[in-house]
Amino acid sequence: MAYQTINPYTNDLLKTYPNATDAELESALNTSDQLYQTWHEQAPVTRQATLHQLATLMRTEKHALAQVLTTEMGKLIGEAEAEVTLCADIADYFADHGADMLQPTSLTTSAGKAYYAKQAVGILVMVEPWNFPYYQIMRVFAPNYMVGNPMILKHASNTPSSAAAFADVVSRAGAPAGSLTNLFISYDQVKTAIADKRVAGVALTGSERGGAAVAQEAGANLKKSTMELGGNDAFIILDDADWDLVKQVAAQARLFNTGQVCSASKRFIVMADRYDDFLAYLKTEFAKVQPGDPLDPATTLAPMNSARAKQKLQKQVDEAIAAGAHVYAGNQPIDLPGQFFQPTILTDITKDNPAYDQEMFGPVAAVYQVHSEAEAIALANDSSYGLGSTVFSNDPEHADRVAQQLEAGMTTINRAWITAPELPFGGVKHSGYGRELYQLGLNAFVNEHLILNATEK
Numbered sequence: 001m002a003y004q005t006i007n008p009y010t011n012d013l014l015k016t017y018p019n020a021t022d023a024e025l026e027s028a029l030n031t032s033d034q035l036y037q038t039w040h041e042q043a044p045v046t047r048q049a050t051l052h053q054l055a056t057l058m059r060t061e062k063h064a065l066a067q068v069l070t071t072e073m074g075k076l077i078g079e080a081e082a083e084v085t086l087c088a089d090i091a092d093y094f095a096d097h098g099a100d101m102l103q104p105t106s107l108t109t110s111a112g113k114a115y116y117a118k119q120a121v122g123i124l125v126m127v128e129p130w131n132f133p134y135y136q137i138m139r140v141f142a143p144n145y146m147v148g149n150p151m152i153l154k155h156a157s158n159t160p161s162s163a164a165a166f167a168d169v170v171s172r173a174g175a176p177a178g179s180l181t182n183l184f185i186s187y188d189q190v191k192t193a194i195a196d197k198r199v200a201g202v203a204l205t206g207s208e209r210g211g212a213a214v215a216q217e218a219g220a221n222l223k224k225s226t227m228e229l230g231g232n233d234a235f236i237i238l239d240d241a242d243w244d245l246v247k248q249v250a251a252q253a254r255l256f257n258t259g260q261v262c263s264a265s266k267r268f269i270v271m272a273d274r275y276d277d278f279l280a281y282l283k284t285e286f287a288k289v290q291p292g293d294p295l296d297p298a299t300t301l302a303p304m305n306s307a308r309a310k311q312k313l314q315k316q317v318d319e320a321i322a323a324g325a326h327v328y329a330g331n332q333p334i335d336l337p338g339q340f341f342q343p344t345i346l347t348d349i350t351k352d353n354p355a356y357d358q359e360m361f362g363p364v365a366a367v368y369q370v371h372s373e374a375e376a377i378a379l380a381n382d383s384s385y386g387l388g389s390t391v392f393s394n395d396p397e398h399a400d401r402v403a404q405q406l407e408a409g410m411t412t413i414n415r416a417w418i419t420a421p422e423l424p425f426g427g428v429k430h431s432g433y434g435r436e437l438y439q440l441g442l443n444a445f446v447n448e449h450l451i452l453n454a455t456e457k
Contacts, residue, residue, distance in 0.1 A: 001019065001157050001184075001185075001186045001187070002016065002157060003016070003017040003018075003019065003157050003160040003184040004016045004017070004157070004158065004160070005071070005072050005158075005159075005160060005161045006158065006306065007071050007072070007074075008073065008074040008303040008304060008305055008306055008307075008338055008339040009074055009293055009294055009295075009302075009303050009337075009338040009339075010337065010338065011307075011337060011338065011339075014071065014072075014161075015160075015161060017160045017164075017184050018184065019184050019185070019186065020183040020184050020185045020189065022189065022192070024183060025152075025183060025185060025189055025192065025193060028152055028178070028181040028183055029123065029152070029193065029196055029198050029199070031177055031178040031181065032123045032150035032151075032152060032178040032181060032198070033122075033123060033150075033178075033198040034178065035150045035176055035177070035178035035179065036120065036122055036123060036148070036149070036150050036178075036198075038176075039120060039148035039150075040120065040148065042148070043099070044098055044099040044102050044146050044147070044148065045099040047098075047145055047146055047148070048095045048096075048098070048099060048146070049095075049174070050145070050173050050174045050175050051091045051092070051094060051095035051098075051142060051145060051146070051173075052091070052092060052095045053173040053174055054088075054091045054169065054170060054173035054175070055087075055088040055089070055091040055092045055095070056088075056173075057169050057172060057173055058084050058085075058087055058088040058091070058169060059084075059085065059088045061169070062081050062084045062085065063081065065080075065084045065134070065165060065169070066080035066081040066083070066084050067080070067295070068161055068162055068165045069083065069084075069133055069134065069162055070294045070295055070302075071161075071295075072133070072158070072159050072161050072162055073130050073131070073133065073158065073159055073162070073305040073306075074258070074294050074302045074303040074304065074305055074338070074339065075257060075258075075294060075302060076257075076294050076299060076300070076302045077294060077295050077296075077297060078297060079256070079257060079302075083132055083134055083135050084134060086135055086138075086419070086420075087134045087135055087138040089420070089421055090135075090138045090139065090142050090421040090437070091138065091142050092421075093142070093421035093422060094142040094143050094145070094146050094421070094442065095142075095146070097439075098142075098143060098146030098147070098442060099146065101118075101146075101439045101442050101443075102118045102146065102147065102442070102446075103118075104116065104117045104118070105118075107450075109452070111452060111454060112452050112453050112454040112455065112456055112457060113452070113453045113456040113457060114450065114451065114452040114453075115450075115451055116448045116449055116450045116451065117447075117448075117449045117451060118147075118443070118446045118447070118448060118449075119148075119446065119447040119449050120147050120148035120149050120445075120446070120447070121149060121200040121201065121224075121445050121446065121447050122149060122150075122198060122199065122200030122201075123149065123150050123151070123152060123196075123198050123199045123200060124140070124144060124149050124150070124151045124152070124199070124200065124201050124202065124203060124445055125151075125152050125154065125190065125193050125194055125199055125201075125202040125203075126140050126141075126151050126152065126153045126154065126202075126203050126204075127154050127190060127202065127203070127204040127205075127206060127210070127214055128140075128153065128154070128155050128156065128163075128204075128205055128206070129156050129205050129206045129207075130155075130156035130158050130159040130162075130305055130306075131257060131260045131261065131262075131305065131361075132257075132261075133155065133156070133159040133162030133163065133166070134162060134165075134166050135419075136205050137153060137155070137163070137166050137180075138166075139205075139425065139436040139437055139441065140203045140436065140441075141170070141180055142421075143436075143437075143441050143442035143444075144442075144445060145175065145179060145180075146442065147442060147445065147446055149200070149201075149445050150178045150179055150180075150181075151179070151180050151181070152181050152183060152193060152199075153167065153180060153181065153182045153183065154183060154184075154185050154189075154190055155182065157184075158305065158306055160184060163182045164182060166180075166182070167180055167181070167182035187213070190214065190217075191217050194214070194217045194218055194221055194223055195217070195220075195221045199223065200223065200224065200445065201218070201223050201224040201225060201226075201445050202214060202217075202218050202223060202224075202225045202226075203225070203226045203434075203436075203444070203445075204225065204226070204227055204228070205227075205228040205229075205262075206228075206229065207229065207230060208229050208230050208359075208430050211227040211229045211432060214227075215227055224444075224445060225434070226426075226432070226433065226434030226435070226436065226444050226445075227432035227433055227434060228262070228425070228426060228427070228431075228432050228434070228436060229262070229385075229387075229427070229430060229431050229432035230262055230359040230361075230385060230387070230430070230431060231262045231263050231264075231266070231359060231385050231386075231387030231388060231427060231431050232266050232267060232357065232358070232359050232383050232384075232385040232387075233263060233264060233265050233266055233267065233385075233387055233388040233389055233390065233408070233417070234265070234266075234267045234268075234269055234379070234380035234383075234389045234390070234406070234408075235250065235253060235265035235266075235267065235268045235269065235389075235390045235392075236269045236376050236377075236380055236389070236390065236391050236392065236402065237268070237269065237270050237271065237274065237278070237392045238271070238373060238376070238391065238392060238393040238398065238399070238402065239271050239273075239373070240393050240394045240395055240398060241392035241393055241394065242392065242394050242414070243274070245392065245414060246278075246392050247281055247285075249415060249416050250265070250268065250278075250281075250282065250285075250416075251282060251285035251286060252416065253265040253390065253416035253417065254266065254268075254343075254363065254365045255286070255289065255301070255343060255363050256416075257302075258301065258302050258303070258304055258305075258341070258362060258363055259343075259360075259361065259362045259363035259364065260304065260305060260309070260361050260362060261417070262359075262361075262387060262431075263387050263388040263410065263417045263419075263425075264416075264417060265365075265390055265416060265417065266359065266360060266364075266365065266366060267366050267367075267368060267379075267380070267383075268282070268365055268366065268367045268368065269368050269370055269376045269379055269380060270367065270368070270369055270370070271369070271370060271371070271376075272369045272370065272371050275367075275369035278367065279328055279345065279347070279367055282329075282345055282365060282367065283328060283329040283345060286329055286330060286343035286344075286345065286363075286365075287329070287343075288300070289301035289343055291303075291334050291336055291338075291340050292336070301340065301343070301363070303336075303338035303339040303340045304339045304340070304341055304362055305339070306339060307339050309339070309361065309362065310339045310340075310341055310362070312361075313341055313360060313361065313362040313364065314341070316354070316355065316358060316360050316364075317331055317344060317346070317355075317360070317364060319354050319355070320346055320349065320353055320354065320355035321346075323350075323352065323353040323354060323355070324348060324349075324350055324353060325346045325347065325348055325349045325353055325355055326346065326347045326348040327344065327345070327346060328345040328346065328347050328367070329343075329344065329345040330342045330343050330344030330345060330363075330364075331344045341362050341363055341364075342363075343363040343364075343365075344363065344364045344365070345364075345365050345367060346364060346365070346366050346367070347366075347367050347368075349366050349368065351382075357382075357383055357384050357385075359385065373402065376402075377402060377405050377406065380406055380407075381405075381406060381407045383407075383429075384429055384430040385427070385429055385430050385431045386407045386408045386409060386427050386428035386429035386430070386431045387408060387409055387410065387426075387427035387431035387432075388408055388409065388410040388411065388412070388417050388427070389403070389406045389408040389410070389411045389412075390411070390412050390413075390415070390416060390417065391403050391406075391411060391412075391413050391414075392413075392414055393413070393414070396413070399413045399414070400413070407428060407429065408427065408428065409425075409426045409427035409428050409431065409435075410423075410424075410425065410426070410427070419437070420437070421437055421438070422437070422438055423437060423438060424436070424437055424438040424439075424440040424441060425437045425441070426440075
């Protein structure tokens with residue numbers, strides 16, 4: 001596996017990193033295990049200051065850290081800076097609340113005095129993707145640092161500089177060796193790590209295919225796992241929606257991060273009487289994008305993260321068209337050297353079209369018309385994915401009733417998808433299992449240890 005930084009705007013190969021050896025993996029496992037034993041003797045509050053320092057460093061060095069993201073995977077510089085800020089917020093949140101979240105929970109029983117303690121379990125293996133190179137790490141790192149679970153990171157092969165930069169700032173914040181060890185390892189080495197008796201679990205964010213492979217390995221070794229996988233999120237516009245609000249949100253709900261977001265809105269479900277209006281609006285908005293250098297604040301459309309990603313998306317669009325989908329707008333080449341993909345709108349996607357139940361990881365929107373609310377809900381749920389969803393309605397109770405009928409891990413009402421440290425993140429069905437962020441994320445790799453004293457009431 002070649003770990004390389006290739007600028008998707010210039011197509012220049014900037015740096016190649018050597019793959020980690022088996023000896024380096026063994027050394028990392030040994031260091032992390034020693035740290036785990038040490039952390040067993042320390043209260044979570046003793047790790048609080050390091051996370052706050054990490055947040056401070058990330059805010060202080062925001063632009064430099066953001067430039068790494070932009071140069072490596074093409075993210076707009078403003079979006080990259082926002083990602084760095086979000087990471088700092090997550091670090092501060094778990095520093096502020098993690099120790100309290102880990103307090104023992106009392107239980108009421110006639111058997112005696114009972115409670116359960118929340119304890120660390122051991123080393124975690126993190127397998128993380130390229131689309132939010134820092135944020136995906138921080139979602140796992142911050143809560144588990146407070147818990148006391150050391151982590152070994154295997155990042156995406158096209159974002160090694162981001163992985164190295166994150167590990168470096170963690171070290172400079174004062175985290176002890178073994179807290180987060182970034183290794184440029186192969187998937188065979190990931191299997192070796194998961195099988196190691198010192199490893200307690202694995203957290204993966206990535207594709208459905210990658211998640212299935214890693215989950216299989218975790219299951220074979222009886223290791224706990226969390227999987228944050230793909231999505232084909234529905235954006236439902238009910239008949240009582242505020243259209244001014246819809247139009248403020250819908251286009252960016254698809255185009256943020258060049259559409260490379262697992263929880264982005266991908267399927268827009270519109271009542272028939274507003275279908276034509278919505279298409280015209282979306283076409284106008286998509287046409288406004290300004291492709292260019294993602295380091296330039298004036299650019300509004302960044303390149304996709306790699307030539308491979310662009311080729312895959314183009315193949316999906318071509319297959320959708322061959323199966324009967326109509327290109328309402330887009331799907332034309334952009335005359336720039338980078339890995340740009342013109343924002344595209346597809347309509348008339350029937351159930352037998354591969355695009356009907358397929359995640360398109362880029363700036364492609366599928367728009368469907370329906371004739372009733374029941375049809376909208378049924379269409380939204382007719383997916384193998386269940387990550388997020390969005391509902392627009394002027395009536396809060398109406399929106400809530402619809403939201404509760406959706407098969408998703410997360411639903412937002414009258415806004416696009418959102419992530420924040422206090423909001424749990426995760427999905428159902430082929431979008432994975434488990435949660436990250438908030439207390440649910442902190443509890444993902446915790447031993448809820450029951451302690452019962454039968455002689456004390």
